[in-house]
Amino acid sequence: MVIEQYTITTTPKYNFPQNTIDTSLPQRFIELSLYSLKHVQNQAIQIKQQIQQNPFNNQETLVASQFTPPTQAIPLNPKPEPPTTIAAVDTSSIKLGETNKGIIIAIRGTTVWKQAKNYAYLRVGPFIFHITEDNLQEVYNTLLKAYFPEQSHQLSPGFIQIPTRMANLLEKWLQASLVKTISNGIILFDGSLTAGTADTPTQQLKEILAAARSMGNTVLAFTKVTTLRFNGCLITEAFPAYKPPCLIEVANIKPKPPLTLLGEVYVAKLARGNYAFRLDVDRELPAQKRIEAVERLLGNDLIMQGYPETLRLAHILCTFTANEVIAMQHFIQQRYRLKIIDRPDMHRLLFGPFGKGESHHEAI
Amino acid sequence: MRLYRKEGNIIEILSFPNESVEKGDYLLIEDGEAQKALIAQVIDVQFANIPGVLEELLRSLPDGGGIIQGEDVDPLEIAPHITYIQDSRLLICKIRATLEGEHLSPSTSWLPSRSQSSVKKLPIPMLLKLARVNGNLPITLGVTKENSLLTIDATSLDGRLNIITGKKETGKSHLSKLLITSLLQYKAVVIVLDLNGEYTGLGFTSDGKRNAYFNRIHVLTPSQNFKVALKQLHLNVILNILIHALHLPGTSTREFRRIWQFLKDKGCLTLHELGEAIRNWNCNQNVRDALFSRYYALVNSGFFTDNVAEANLLEECLFKAREEGGAVIINLRNTSPIDRQIVVEYLLGKLVELLTSWRLKAVFLFAEEAHLYLRETYWDDIVTRMRHFGIFTTFITNQPDTIRESIYRQADNIFLFNFTNEHDLEVVSRAARVDAETVKSIARDLPPHHCLVLGKVVRDFPIVVKVRAIDVKTMGETRLFFTGVQAESMNQTSPVSLYSVEENS
Numbered sequence: 001m002v003i004e005q006y007t008i009t010t011t012p013k014y015n016f017p018q019n020t021i022d023t024s025l026p027q028r029f030i031e032l033s034l035y036s037l038k039h040v041q042n043q044a045i046q047i048k049q050q051i052q053q054n055p056f057n058n059q060e061t062l063v064a065s066q067f068t069p070p071t072q073a074i075p076l077n078p079k080p081e082p083p084t085t086i087a088a089v090d091t092s093s094i095k096l097g098e099t100n101k102g103i104i105i106a107i108r109g110t111t112v113w114k115q116a117k118n119y120a121y122l123r124v125g126p127f128i129f130h131i132t133e134d135n136l137q138e139v140y141n142t143l144l145k146a147y148f149p150e151q152s153h154q155l156s157p158g159f160i161q162i163p164t165r166m167a168n169l170l171e172k173w174l175q176a177s178l179v180k181t182i183s184n185g186i187i188l189f190d191g192s193l194t195a196g197t198a199d200t201p202t203q204q205l206k207e208i209l210a211a212a213r214s215m216g217n218t219v220l221a222f223t224k225v226t227t228l229r230f231n232g233c234l235i236t237e238a239f240p241a242y243k244p245p246c247l248i249e250v251a252n253i254k255p256k257p258p259l260t261l262l263g264e265v266y267v268a269k270l271a272r273g274n275y276a277f278r279l280d281v282d283r284e285l286p287a288q289k290r291i292e293a294v295e296r297l298l299g300n301d302l303i304m305q306g307y308p309e310t311l312r313l314a315h316i317l318c319t320f321t322a323n324e325v326i327a328m329q330h331f332i333q334q335r336y337r338l339k340i341i342d343r344p345d346m347h348r349l350l351f352g353p354f355g356k357g358e359s360h361h362e363a364i
Numbered sequence: 365m366r367l368y369r370k371e372g373n374i375i376e377i378l379s380f381p382n383e384s385v386e387k388g389d390y391l392l393i394e395d396g397e398a399q400k401a402l403i404a405q406v407i408d409v410q411f412a413n414i415p416g417v418l419e420e421l422l423r424s425l426p427d428g429g430g431i432i433q434g435e436d437v438d439p440l441e442i443a444p445h446i447t448y449i450q451d452s453r454l455l456i457c458k459i460r461a462t463l464e465g466e467h468l469s470p471s472t473s474w475l476p477s478r479s480q481s482s483v484k485k486l487p488i489p490m491l492l493k494l495a496r497v498n499g500n501l502p503i504t505l506g507v508t509k510e511n512s513l514l515t516i517d518a519t520s521l522d523g524r525l526n527i528i529t530g531k532k533e534t535g536k537s538h539l540s541k542l543l544i545t546s547l548l549q550y551k552a553v554v555i556v557l558d559l560n561g562e563y564t565g566l567g568f569t570s571d572g573k574r575n576a577y578f579n580r581i582h583v584l585t586p587s588q589n590f591k592v593a594l595k596q597l598h599l600n601v602i603l604n605i606l607i608h609a610l611h612l613p614g615t616s617t618r619e620f621r622r623i624w625q626f627l628k629d630k631g632c633l634t635l636h637e638l639g640e641a642i643r644n645w646n647c648n649q650n651v652r653d654a655l656f657s658r659y660y661a662l663v664n665s666g667f668f669t670d671n672v673a674e675a676n677l678l679e680e681c682l683f684k685a686r687e688e689g690g691a692v693i694i695n696l697r698n699t700s701p702i703d704r705q706i707v708v709e710y711l712l713g714k715l716v717e718l719l720t721s722w723r724l725k726a727v728f729l730f731a732e733e734a735h736l737y738l739r740e741t742y743w744d745d746i747v748t749r750m751r752h753f754g755i756f757t758t759f760i761t762n763q764p765d766t767i768r769e770s771i772y773r774q775a776d777n778i779f780l781f782n783f784t785n786e787h788d789l790e791v792v793s794r795a796a797r798v799d800a801e802t803v804k805s806i807a808r809d810l811p812p813h814h815c816l817v818l819g820k821v822v823r824d825f826p827i828v829v830k831v832r833a834i835d836v837k838t839m840g841e842t843r844l845f846f847t848g849v850q851a852e853s854m855n856q857t858s859p860v861s862l863y864s865v866e867e868n869s
Contacts, residue, residue, distance in 0.1 A: 121434035322416030
């Protein structure tokens with residue numbers, strides 16, 4: 001068996017196919033990060049006993065209803081020509097610890113692109129924020145206004161949602177930057193193209209998709225875990241007979257308002273081995289273009305276990321490793337003289353091995 | 365540095381990249397509250413088991429196996445902290461002693477506080493001062509890793525059994541020459557069993573001039589300027605030679621004893637008379653044949669003479685050395701294996717005789733590759749009987765398994781050069797004065813001319829030292845075939861083809 005070896009070459013910063021590049025860094029992220037941390041100096045911090053990472057997971061928010069059963073699968077032929085740039089975006093967030101006033105979180109985003117046979121990445125962050133009851137609204141809305149000024153003032157999320165929502169904000173900014181930077185490429189999002197949720201306003205996603213189309217790009221959104229069912233079966237498991245690579249169109253899904261579907265929903269079986277994913281493709285594009293975009297993806301990217309390598313790398317590169325978590329805790333301890341305290345985990349203390357630990361938060 | 369864990373007499377210290385600590389270094393773990401400190405030696409340096417490091421490394425590799433190129437926009441500059449954590453190390457240390465005030469004790473029964481203890485490097489000079497590794501008779505072995513001198517006391521070699529071992533060309537002979545010349549400075553009597561003629565140049569500088577030791581170096585070459593007259597021999601010495609070197613059977617030995625006694629009573633103990641006596645002795649023919657074969661072995665060795673005048677040099681050299689110190693080099697370079705054994709049997713017998721009669725006080729015996737000429741029974745003699753006579757032996761070998769285990773167990777000092785072979789390290793690690801882990805871990809990484817000093821000379825604090833240079837003529841160099849050939853070969857044309865050879869022929 002021959003394994004194709006990709007030559008990895010040095011990629012200068014922003015080595016995108018085009019020369020016109022949006023190189024402005026998320027300045028407000030940095031400013032707000034530093035500003036929020038300034039108020040945390042010399043406080044006690046309780047390191048989270050069970051660090052939980054939230055790779056920003058665009059949870060499928062679609063409530064499944066009756067949809068028309070697919071007639072047949074659309075077979076796919078990989079199209080390596082014309083050579084197409086494949087790019088992907090992902091973000092993740094993590095809670096580093098608690099102070100007596102709030103929580104300390106870190107977020108990071110990654111853009112990965114593949115051109116010819118080379119992968120390259122741009123990783124932004126980590127940004128560390130000290131979120132308190134006092135500054136939660138200010139931080140979130142300042143960032144929202146800075147990056148999406150046209151967005152109406154939103155109700156800021158609670159403590160539990162804030163790491164995910166901040167990561168989402170960074171992700172949307174990265175997506176918006178990417179679609180304006182690349183031309184005639186395939187852009188991969190993690191999640192779906194369902195809009196109308198708190199973290200994905202319809203207008204915001206519409207603008208991103210429109211910007212992508214204006215640059216000749218096609219947006220494909222892969223959902224790893226779907227709740228959509230057909231005949232009681234998850235759509236990703238409902239069509240075992242169809243041979244990959246193929247697409248199975250899932251038509252006439254009726255989302256409950258205020259949710260809107262900005263993408264055409266497919267079940268994508270891109271490789272052998274019973275791996276299937278929900279795939280949303282920009283529905284403003286003609287059907288033929290949508291299918292062709294998936295074929296160009298097949299011809300220009302590695303597809304392992306039915307999942308594009310570019311998107312997998314984006315996810316891997318933005319995820320925080322335990323080592324990085326320790327390093328960030330070391331950073332805030334050194335830079336901001338935080339004193340670590342170790343409060344006992346009440347669940348573990350009371351219930352021993354039956355305790356669910358810190359992750360089992362009370363929902364207020 | 366932070367104290368991380370203790371298990372048995374191994375202590376683990378967490379060390380950060382900005383702290384430079386290497387194998388062999390000493391650390392002081394001070395517990396202010398207990399007013400005590402542990403002295404520990406680093407025997408291995410490992411990466412600390414940081415969670416997530418594997419993911420960190422793996423995620424930078426795509427399926428092709430190369431590293432993905434990319435750019436990190438790191439506004440808060442977290443990256444240095446990540447590498448700082450990633451590169452943190454775990455120092456595996458052996459506890460060597462406890463320090464209370466100025467007093468050192470080998471006790472390791474207490475545990476310093478993990479949170480309150482401070483860990484710092486202990487400079488070697490300070491350690492040597494605390495351990496009182498000094499004395500009135502200093503011998504400077506060389507420099508430690510901290511560029512401080514390692515000076516031992518000559519008295520720590522006195523009455524001791526020493527081993528110098530390491531693989532080829534690491535500097536064993538160089539160290540033994542250093543020890544010999546240093547002992548000469550203190551008027552010691554040294555005898556060297558020189559297998560390869562390496563020590564014959566001890567009296568000369570590297571450029572061939574006479575050095576300060578010239579008059580105290582006496583090179584004796586068997587059958588040349590080192591001969592023995594039968595008259596000078598004690599019966600038990602000649603019997604030892606016959607039994608152990610020439611393997612004479614018991615019956616024949618009894619007959620020989622009678623012949624010897626007969627000739628001695630007649631006052632004609634010469635080689636010629638001995639031969640005649642064997643020829644005419646009334647005994648079994650097989651016994652006569654056995655005696656004759658041994659007799660001719662003695663004659664053919666050239667080591668025995670009837671001329672007493674040319675047979676006094678050994679005693680003369682030893683008595684000269686007794687007065688002002690000196691080294692008697694027994695050059696065994698061109699001596700056959702059997703003759704070597706004859707010479708060594710005679711020499712050791714003679715030494716015991718001189719020492720028991722107190723005509724000599726004590727001698728330092730340096731024996732290179734002793735397994736090639738020392739009989740089996742002498743190994744036990746050396747560690748038990750010989751030291752009571754005043755023979756203090758230093759064995760030098762590159763084959764550690766040729767020295768008996770009992771020798772390692774009893775060795776007072778071991779000078780260990782580099783070994784990479786696991787089997788060799790296993791043998792050396794049986795020494796009683798050091799733990800196996802230290803030997804295996806440190807000796808494997810020793811560069812040439814660096815030696816791990818173990819035992820009483822360093823008060824059981826193993827120390828790595830780079831042996832200092834001495835200005836003596838080196839005689840043990842390997843003779844090379846290709847020396848000077850390279851230049852010639854450059855001028856050679858390429859080999860002619862087979863076809864042209866045939867043509868030429």
